[in-house]
Amino acid sequence: xxxxxxxxxxxxxxxxxxxxxxxxxxxxxxxxxxxxxxxxxxxxxxxxxxxxxxxxxxxxxxxxxxxxxxxxxxxxxxxxxxxxxxxxxxxxxxxxxxxxxxx
Numbered sequence: 001x002x003x004x005x006x007x008x009x010x011x012x013x014x015x016x017x018x019x020x021x022x023x024x025x026x027x028x029x030x031x032x033x034x035x036x037x038x039x040x041x042x043x044x045x046x047x048x049x050x051x052x053x054x055x056x057x058x059x060x061x062x063x064x065x066x067x068x069x070x071x072x073x074x075x076x077x078x079x080x081x082x083x084x085x086x087x088x089x090x091x092x093x094x095x096x097x098x099x100x101x102x103x
Contacts, residue, residue, distance in 0.1 A: 002020075002021035002022045002054045002055065003021050003022075004019065004020070004021040004022055004023065004026075004027035004030065005019070005020045005021055006018070006019050006020070006030060006031060006034055007020075008034050008037075008038060010038070010041070010043065013042070013043055013044040013045065014043060014044065014045045014046070014047060015038035015041065015043045015045070015046045015047070016047050016049060017034060017035060017038065017046060017047070017048045017049070018048075018049045018051075018052060019031055019048070019050065019052070019053050020052030020054075021052070021053070021054060021055075022053075022054060022055040022056070022060075023053055023055065023056040023057075023060035023061070023087075024055070024056070024057045024059060024060045025057070025059035025060065027060065028059060028060045028061075028062055028063050029063075031060075031063040031064075032062070032063035032066060032067075035063055035064075035066070035067040035070075036070075039067060039071060039074065039076060039078075043076060044076065044077065045076065045077040045078075045079065046067065046071060046076060046077070046078045046079070047079050047081060048064065048067075048078070048079065048080050048081065049081050049082055050080060050081060050082055050083040050084070050087055051081070051082035051083070051084065053083065053084065054086065054087075055086060055087070056086075056087045056090050056091075057090065058090065058093075058094060061091070061094055061096060064080065064091075064096060065094070065096060068080075068096070080096070083097075
């Protein structure tokens with residue numbers, strides 16, 4: 001089992017959020033707490049680098065969906081990048097893998 005970890009970095013008005021390991025019902029609240037903090041900040045954009053996320057179930061995607069909605073509501077661009085195939089499949093199945101949401 002891959003443990004969940006999270007790195008958040010901020011530079012020039014953009015927050016880079018890098019989750020790694022497994023994102024599921026147990027780890028989703030940790031991701032949402034970090035995303036909520038950066039969305040409340042003064043960032044113009046939030047980039048989620050998903051290249052180190054090895055697994056996600058549908059429950060794990062709730063904070064990502066919520067961040068996309070909240071970003072749209074407040075005018076902060078939220079971009080998903082570089083999902084591995086297993087995570088990309090779940091994103092596609094849930095509608096979050098649309099080109100506008102996933103670069």
